[in-house]
Amino acid sequence: MKMIMHSLLAFLLLIGACSSQTESVTSTVDATLVPRNVLIVYLSRTSNTRAIADIIHQHVGGKLVALELENPYPENYRATVEQVARENETGFLPPLKTKIDNIQQYDVVFVGFPTWGMQLPPPMKSFLRQYELKGKTVIPFNTNGGYGIGTTFQTVKELCPNSNVVDGFTMRGGSERDGQLLVIQGEKAKEAETDVVKWLREINVLK
Numbered sequence: 001m002k003m004i005m006h007s008l009l010a011f012l013l014l015i016g017a018c019s020s021q022t023e024s025v026t027s028t029v030d031a032t033l034v035p036r037n038v039l040i041v042y043l044s045r046t047s048n049t050r051a052i053a054d055i056i057h058q059h060v061g062g063k064l065v066a067l068e069l070e071n072p073y074p075e076n077y078r079a080t081v082e083q084v085a086r087e088n089e090t091g092f093l094p095p096l097k098t099k100i101d102n103i104q105q106y107d108v109v110f111v112g113f114p115t116w117g118m119q120l121p122p123p124m125k126s127f128l129r130q131y132e133l134k135g136k137t138v139i140p141f142n143t144n145g146g147y148g149i150g151t152t153f154q155t156v157k158e159l160c161p162n163s164n165v166v167d168g169f170t171m172r173g174g175s176e177r178d179g180q181l182l183v184i185q186g187e188k189a190k191e192a193e194t195d196v197v198k199w200l201r202e203i204n205v206l207k
Helices: 002-027 048-060 077-090 122-130 151-160 189-202
Strands: 037-041 063-066 110-114 137-145 167-172
Touching: 037 048, 037 137, 048 063, 048 110, 048 122, 048 137, 048 189, 077 122, 122 151, 137 151
Parallel strands: 037 063, 037 110, 110 137, 137 167
Antiparallel strands: none
16 A cells, blocks of 8 residues: 555656756747747838848848839939928828839848938838738838937838737937948947847847
8 A cells, every 4th residue: 555655656656756846948949039930121211221121131141122112202302302202291102113022921021211301211111012011010220410310110100000000129320311321330330230239139039
């Protein structure tokens, strides 16, 4: 009888140990997005947003796509400002030359853009209107001339009502108005990489 009781006790202890081990493994499963199918779409006039897109691509991988228009904006800064103002006033969405095949395959979509007139640039509005991102994780990132994000991140949320829009990243880039073009290079690029990696960890894209 004593041998039977000892055997039963050993069996119960074994079951308890297995249960504890299972709970431990479950609790340590990483909660990151673990993105396997990533799309990084960006609009960049002075190449600062492109610099951030490149950093994200280096650390996350996926497909990197630059937005191009069927009818590019004028090279003249003032002419572009005036055209963008008219587009924002009228709600005009410029046609995109960029085509993305089978967007359904992507689980995570990064969208990068500068701040134009404190608003989301019309080409990015075109992209978010044209492609169905329902059920996807949408992650905005931004560069600006020192005036911040304006309404850009809020507009992304409004244009992606059925997506999981994650907290975005922003940093100061160039200021074409003041003749400052690509500034995220050299030491500034190293600083940017540190900040981007920190952000990617905060939003659980990287461990």
